[in-house]
Amino acid sequence: MRNLIEQQMRTLQAAQSRKGQHPDIMQSREMTIMQFMFQQKISTINPIQNPVRTSFLPPAYPPSVAPLDMLQTCMFKDLMLETHHRGSYIVLRAVTPPSLMLGAMLIVEDEEGDVVQLTLYNQDVHLTGDGRLAQGTVMVVKEPYLKVVAAGNHAIRVDHVSDIIFVPEYDPIVPLSWRPKVMNADGSANDWKVAGNDKFSQGKYHQAIDCYSQALKCSPSTAEIVIIRQNRALCFLKTHQFDAALRDLDGLPEPQPSKKTLFRKAQALYHLQRFQESCEAHQALALACPNYDAAKAEFKRARERLKEQKHGRYQFKQMQAEARKRSPPVLDRATYIGPVAVKHTKSRGRGLFTTRPVQAGDLLICEKAFAYVFSDIANPDQHRSILINIETSEMTKGVDVDLTPLAVQKLQQNPSMAPAVTALHHGSYNPVTVSEVDGMPVVDTFLVDRILSNNSFSCPRSSREHYIHALRRSPKVELDKDSPSGGLWPMASYINHACHSNARNAFIGDMMVIRATEDIPANTEITIWYRAADYDSMPSNMRHWGFDCTCVLCQDYRETEKSATSARKSEVADMHKALSRQVPHFAKAESIISATEKTYRRPALEVPRLELWEMCLALASNHAAHNNPRKSVKFALKTLESLSYVVTGAELPYVPGTQLHVEKWGMLQGRAIRCWMILARAYIKIAPRLVSQAVAYARLSYKMWLGEDETFDQTIDLWSDRLDGLIDSAR
Numbered sequence: 001m002r003n004l005i006e007q008q009m010r011t012l013q014a015a016q017s018r019k020g021q022h023p024d025i026m027q028s029r030e031m032t033i034m035q036f037m038f039q040q041k042i043s044t045i046n047p048i049q050n051p052v053r054t055s056f057l058p059p060a061y062p063p064s065v066a067p068l069d070m071l072q073t074c075m076f077k078d079l080m081l082e083t084h085h086r087g088s089y090i091v092l093r094a095v096t097p098p099s100l101m102l103g104a105m106l107i108v109e110d111e112e113g114d115v116v117q118l119t120l121y122n123q124d125v126h127l128t129g130d131g132r133l134a135q136g137t138v139m140v141v142k143e144p145y146l147k148v149v150a151a152g153n154h155a156i157r158v159d160h161v162s163d164i165i166f167v168p169e170y171d172p173i174v175p176l177s178w179r180p181k182v183m184n185a186d187g188s189a190n191d192w193k194v195a196g197n198d199k200f201s202q203g204k205y206h207q208a209i210d211c212y213s214q215a216l217k218c219s220p221s222t223a224e225i226v227i228i229r230q231n232r233a234l235c236f237l238k239t240h241q242f243d244a245a246l247r248d249l250d251g252l253p254e255p256q257p258s259k260k261t262l263f264r265k266a267q268a269l270y271h272l273q274r275f276q277e278s279c280e281a282h283q284a285l286a287l288a289c290p291n292y293d294a295a296k297a298e299f300k301r302a303r304e305r306l307k308e309q310k311h312g313r314y315q316f317k318q319m320q321a322e323a324r325k326r327s328p329p330v331l332d333r334a335t336y337i338g339p340v341a342v343k344h345t346k347s348r349g350r351g352l353f354t355t356r357p358v359q360a361g362d363l364l365i366c367e368k369a370f371a372y373v374f375s376d377i378a379n380p381d382q383h384r385s386i387l388i389n390i391e392t393s394e395m396t397k398g399v400d401v402d403l404t405p406l407a408v409q410k411l412q413q414n415p416s417m418a419p420a421v422t423a424l425h426h427g428s429y430n431p432v433t434v435s436e437v438d439g440m441p442v443v444d445t446f447l448v449d450r451i452l453s454n455n456s457f458s459c460p461r462s463s464r465e466h467y468i469h470a471l472r473r474s475p476k477v478e479l480d481k482d483s484p485s486g487g488l489w490p491m492a493s494y495i496n497h498a499c500h501s502n503a504r505n506a507f508i509g510d511m512m513v514i515r516a517t518e519d520i521p522a523n524t525e526i527t528i529w530y531r532a533a534d535y536d537s538m539p540s541n542m543r544h545w546g547f548d549c550t551c552v553l554c555q556d557y558r559e560t561e562k563s564a565t566s567a568r569k570s571e572v573a574d575m576h577k578a579l580s581r582q583v584p585h586f587a588k589a590e591s592i593i594s595a596t597e598k599t600y601r602r603p604a605l606e607v608p609r610l611e612l613w614e615m616c617l618a619l620a621s622n623h624a625a626h627n628n629p630r631k632s633v634k635f636a637l638k639t640l641e642s643l644s645y646v647v648t649g650a651e652l653p654y655v656p657g658t659q660l661h662v663e664k665w666g667m668l669q670g671r672a673i674r675c676w677m678i679l680a681r682a683y684i685k686i687a688p689r690l691v692s693q694a695v696a697y698a699r700l701s702y703k704m705w706l707g708e709d710e711t712f713d714q715t716i717d718l719w720s721d722r723l724d725g726l727i728d729s730a731r
């Protein structure tokens with residue numbers, strides 16, 4: 001990676017030395033086109049198996065915010081290398097079909113016939129399939145950037161999707177010589193509507209939108225306006241431009257909103273997650289057209305979303321099943337924001353705070369990802385892309401590379417969603433303040449990239465699946481770690497990090513479920529882990545996020561003598577040796593635990609003991625496996641104590657009438673579920689009345705760790721052959 005960055009830095013410096021020069025034109029127009037077509041042909045005849053695609057993000061530059069009529073037209077011969085031509089635009093026509101790599105690459109010409117390579121980043125993957133970008137397409141690049149590329153060549157590079165406008169052949173900006181000889185640009189509104197319908201039936205929705213827009217400019221009658229806008233709204237729904245669909249449907253000149261208007265409006269509102277209004281539109285539709293069956297199912301769906309959004313009522317079992325079956329595991333569910341609010345913290349910017357007291361296990365947030373990319377473990381070669389940000393020296397790998405284009409497109413399609421995303425933490429990046437120009441949204445790719453770098457989460461297909469694989473030590477887990485899925489969850493992005501946190505975020509497909517992992521008073525900051533605390537690398541390295549963690553755990557590791565932490569590490573190794581013999585050396589293991597305990601400076605109640613809890617759990621498991629329930633209870637309880645839990649009523653001998661109770665919750669770990677199950681199984685013979693209480697705590701820990709407990713009974717069973725209670729057939 002360092003080599004790649006250094007090499008690219010040298011290329012960049014060499015390129016910078018040519019800044020302001022006109023490019024050397026080494027070959028003829030024909031040769032440039034032929035060479036490009038030849039390479040395209042070679043790659044289709046002889047494709048490289050699973051190519052690793054490496055790309056570099058140039059130093060950040062702002063998107064164009066100038067209205068087109070404030071810009072001057074220019075030609076290729078006016079362009080200079082390594083220069084953003086502010087104040088200019090260039091009209092280009094594709095002379096080759098595009099080739100899709102990490103961006104869309106093609107050869108274009110200007111009005112004078114000069115050719116140049118054009119590379120478009122962050123564009124919709126359907127751009128070439130739906131006919132928007134093909135040989136012959138005319139486009140306007142605002143404030144073009146001519147960049148030196150590999151081997152000293154040059155290309156016009158467009159990083160911001162709002163810097164390029166694809167124009168239909170009849171647009172006045174298209175040079176006369178490029179317009180088709182026979183053109184019905186002066187057709188009637190009806191002609192354009194028919195042309196739009198034709199494009200619609202071919203699935204060319206963007207081109208249909210252009211036709212309908214042209215129809216609206218041709219003095220249509222009131223009745224025609226209604227039909228054209230309804231049709232255009234349908235195209236906007238198909239292209240996921242829900243804001244635009246709503247705009248078309250709102251205030252149509254109809255005496256009463258028609259069936260089509262209401263239905264399409266309800267759909268647009270649904271996809272904008274405005275479920276209350278979607279239900280209202282459905283309600284009006286149900287009154288007007290009680291027998292409209294297609295709408296009934298949609299209305300039911302909208303009501304279910306509303307219930308989730310308002311009350312946090314989800315069918316988690318069904319969600320888990322869907323996440324397991326679907327690829328990508330994108331779930332049709334609403335976001336619930338529970339008893340939390342964004343507030344300013346003293347020293348960590350904004351944070352999320354409780355608005356009322358909550359209990360361990362309570363649902364705080366269940367959020368649908370704004371953008372989500374899925375890494376399919378069954379197909380690990382699917383994404384072998386690497387994106388290197390030269391400015392920040394950060395590398396993005398695998399499917400994460402697709403997250404920026406996805407988020408950028410979504411913002412461009414639905415600008416009403418932008419404020420929730422652009423308000424997220426973006427460090428020192430200085431974005432443009434203009435959000436719309438010429439009626440089109442302005443999307444700053446580099447801002448989105450910064451936001452994702454600071455706020456995106458990596459995730460498994462589901463935390464439950466990950467947990468089950470981890471218990472079985474499936475190699476799949478490793479694969480998952482190498483190239484995880486990822487996404488952006490805007491509300492969760494306000495949560496600050498603490499190694500010893502009071503909440504946990506679990507995943508079910510593209511839904512993030514955040515629950516309290518302890519009882520939290522009102523008006524208290526919620527924290528989660530960005531990275532799990534690992535005693536091998538404490539204090540946690542949070543350099544990527546630009547802060548040093550100051551939680552009690554990290555503070556304690558900073559203040560602990562190096563000799564004490566290295567002693568603990570060697571005790572961990574000794575413990576492993578003592579327990580991995582055919583007959584475990586129990587006495588030795590106990591003496592290691594006593595020795596390790598002495599290396600801690602502060603009580604476990606104040607600072608969890610990372611090395612110790614693992615040792616205690618290992619010993620509890622070994623005692624359970626060797627049929628020593630009393631000892632396994634002793635060390636299971638010591639595991640919890642090492643994690644800062646205060647548990648009462650669990651000690652032996654059992655005193656009739658006592659209840660097992662967690663007085664204070666400690667640092668939640670996935671293996672706490674195993675610990676509670678070891679306790680439950682040990683109690684079967686020696687304190688049967690405590691069994692169900694220990695299972696209840698296993699269930700609650702499961703709920704906090706995996707986001708729900710509806711699948712507990714199909715995953716964990718007291719009578720399983722395994723110590724951790726995992727049911728063999730659980731998947």
Ligand SMILES: C[S@@+](CC[C@H](N)C(=O)[O-])C[C@H]1O[C@@H](n2cnc3c(N)ncnc32)[C@H](O)[C@@H]1O
Pocket residue numbers: 347348349350351424425454455493494495496497498545546547548549550
């Ligand atoms: C995902 S954002 C969290 C929300 C952020 N505080 C805000 O104002 O939008 C991550 C950023 O929050 C800050 N942050 C998170 N946890 C922190 C902590 N424990 N200490 C200091 N800063 C923290 C860092 O600046 C980090 O890059």
